[in-house]
Amino acid sequence: MSRQLIKYVLEREDYGAEVTVAGWVRTRRDSKGGFSFIELYDGSGFSGIQIIADGDLPNYESDVLRLTIGSAARITGVLTESPGKGQRVEIKATEVEAIGFADPERYPLQKKRMSFEALRDIAHLRARTNALGAVARVRNALSYATHRFYQDRDFLYLHAPIITASDAEGAGEMFRVSTLNPEAPPRNDEGIDYGQDFFGRPTFLTVSGQLNAETYALALDRVYTFGPTFRAENSNTRRHLAEFWMIEPEMAFADLNDNADLAEDYVQYLVRYVLDHCGDDLEFFNKWVEEGIIDQLTAVADSEFERITYTKAVELLEESGESFEYPVRWGADLQSEHERYLTEKVFNRPVTVTDFPFDFKAFYMRRNDDGKTVAAMDVLVPGVGEIIGGSQREERLDVLADSMRIKGMDEDHYWWYLDLRRFGSVPHAGFGLGLERVVQFCTGMQNIRDVIPFPRTPRNAEY
RNA sequence: UCCGGGGUAGCUCAAUCGGCAGAGCGGCGGACUGUUAAUCCGUAGGUUGUGGGUUCGAGUCCCACCCCCGGAGCCA
Numbered sequence: 001m002s003r004q005l006i007k008y009v010l011e012r013e014d015y016g017a018e019v020t021v022a023g024w025v026r027t028r029r030d031s032k033g034g035f036s037f038i039e040l041y042d043g044s045g046f047s048g049i050q051i052i053a054d055g056d057l058p059n060y061e062s063d064v065l066r067l068t069i070g071s072a073a074r075i076t077g078v079l080t081e082s083p084g085k086g087q088r089v090e091i092k093a094t095e096v097e098a099i100g101f102a103d104p105e106r107y108p109l110q111k112k113r114m115s116f117e118a119l120r121d122i123a124h125l126r127a128r129t130n131a132l133g134a135v136a137r138v139r140n141a142l143s144y145a146t147h148r149f150y151q152d153r154d155f156l157y158l159h160a161p162i163i164t165a166s167d168a169e170g171a172g173e174m175f176r177v178s179t180l181n182p183e184a185p186p187r188n189d190e191g192i193d194y195g196q197d198f199f200g201r202p203t204f205l206t207v208s209g210q211l212n213a214e215t216y217a218l219a220l221d222r223v224y225t226f227g228p229t230f231r232a233e234n235s236n237t238r239r240h241l242a243e244f245w246m247i248e249p250e251m252a253f254a255d256l257n258d259n260a261d262l263a264e265d266y267v268q269y270l271v272r273y274v275l276d277h278c279g280d281d282l283e284f285f286n287k288w289v290e291e292g293i294i295d296q297l298t299a300v301a302d303s304e305f306e307r308i309t310y311t312k313a314v315e316l317l318e319e320s321g322e323s324f325e326y327p328v329r330w331g332a333d334l335q336s337e338h339e340r341y342l343t344e345k346v347f348n349r350p351v352t353v354t355d356f357p358f359d360f361k362a363f364y365m366r367r368n369d370d371g372k373t374v375a376a377m378d379v380l381v382p383g384v385g386e387i388i389g390g391s392q393r394e395e396r397l398d399v400l401a402d403s404m405r406i407k408g409m410d411e412d413h414y415w416w417y418l419d420l421r422r423f424g425s426v427p428h429a430g431f432g433l434g435l436e437r438v439v440q441f442c443t444g445m446q447n448i449r450d451v452i453p454f455p456r457t458p459r460n461a462e463y
Numbered sequence: 464u465c466c467g468g469g470g471u472a473g474c475u476c477a478a479u480c481g482g483c484a485g486a487g488c489g490g491c492g493g494a495c496u497g498u499u500a501a502u503c504c505g506u507a508g509g510u511u512g513u514g515g516g517u518u519c520g521a522g523u524c525c526c527a528c529c530c531c532c533g534g535a536g537c538c539a
Binding site: 026027029030031033035036037039050052068069082083084085086087104105106107108109110111112113114115117118120121173208229231233234235236237238239240241244245246325326335336337385386387388389432433434435436437438447459 | 464473474475488489490491495496497498499500501529530531532533534535536537538539
């Protein structure tokens with residue numbers, strides 16, 4: 001009898017059939033009436049399955065009674081309609097094979113709810129909990145949905161490099177990649193001689209695949225990247241990681257409106273996909289993590305996003321009468337409190353803010369005709385804040401060069417990026433979406449460290 | 464990095480003015496039961512984050528450091 005995943009067994013109705021499952025013990029409750037209830041969980045779905053292990057089993061004393069929480073077992077038995085409440089089916093075991101025991105005095109997971117903080121200290125075992133298992137399944141669904149969404153729209157999946165020499169306009173502090181001996185690096189007049197380093201120049205872990213994606217969009221029309229990105233910022237918040245996964249679509253022959261349309265379609269597609277495919281997991285989050293999350297997601301999937309300009313946003317904030325810690329002023333970037341006020345209080349749904357002042361935005365964003373703003377956009381969602389940042393890119397060589405000069409950038413270093421504007425330049429646009437932020441948004445999980453398997457944050461790289 | 468809160472049993476937390484370091488859960492032993500994060504009785508379990516200081520006496524007060532959480536900045 002071949003083994004079947006528990007999620008499929010739970011759907012079966014052919015009582016009397018023989019089934020085999022394998023997984024880890026969640027709980028065991030013994031009846032001195034001479035049998036035990038075992039809840040076995042294999043991660044295939046949210047629920048485990050109840051096993052009835054009778055005292056007549058030859059290894060009942062030697063094995064079954066030692067199957068404590070965390071132990072692994074393979075069980076064969078008869079699929080049975082459950083007389084008890086709480087489950088439709090159960091397995092009446094005919095054979096219990098204990099595969100790996102877990103010393104209950106040392107096994108750190110409890111049957112009871114544990115804090116996410118405590119679970120972070122046992123990242124190698126926390127995937128066995130309800131919450132982290134559900135997060136892993138939702139994250140997986142979002143990844144799959146991402147590929148489906150872009151593939152269905154003829155976007156080409158582009159593998160952007162992880163190691164890079166360009167800094168994408170300093171989107172944050174970067175991790176240096178080097179094979180030089182840190183104890184005694186070669187030196188020249190200017191300091192450390194990176195000419196002798198592996199790549200013959202300073203190199204870093206990527207902070208964004210955008211510039212690379214632009215080159216392929218200007219050849220293959222529409223592409224997307226989906227990979228890890230790295231920021232060496234010393235940020236300690238529930239929304240930041242030093243290593244996170246980003247999805248960056250880039251489209252040729254597209255403007256800011258096309259960009260905002262794509263962003264909205266994409267986010268709604270993701271939310272709809274999770275609602276349709278992760279029902280049990282969402283029920284769990286709805287009950288234990290964030291009440292009302294399902295209604296919230298349903299609303300997001302069904303209603304259009306609000307779309308306003310930065311200038312309009314500033315007006316709304318000024319008219320609000322709300323007292324903000326940071327004053328609202330045209331020309332200053334929106335603070336977290338302003339973003340949250342807009343998306344949570346004013347509109348209570350996702351908001352796309354467009355056309356920000358040139359002064360505090362990146363060099364590659366397309367200058368608007370007003371001479372003051374650029375064709376940039378941020379998508380803000382309730383609870384999480386910014387999940388998308390993007391723009392129409394500056395396709396005019398002279399304007400781009402001018403922007404770089406104003407921002408004090410070295411044109412020589414970006415010669416290949418400028419070449420794209422020299423040879424067949426076209427309007428194009430794209431954005432970046434942080435996968436972990438979306439997982440947070442879809443699950444209600446408060447801390448970003450709990451929506452990635454092994455979080456990398458300042459002073460934290462165990463496991 | 465800044466502001467605020469915190470670090471006591473495996474987990475979640477108590478400990479009054481500086482005066483014997485406790486409870487619940489979990490573990491273990493037992494009872495009971497088609498059980499459901501079972502219930503009942505009993506029991507073991509501690510370098511109070513680290514280092515120094517004040518004191519007859521420090522979980523508690525002082526100094527330094529480490530770490531965690533929340534908020535802010537940076538952003539996705």
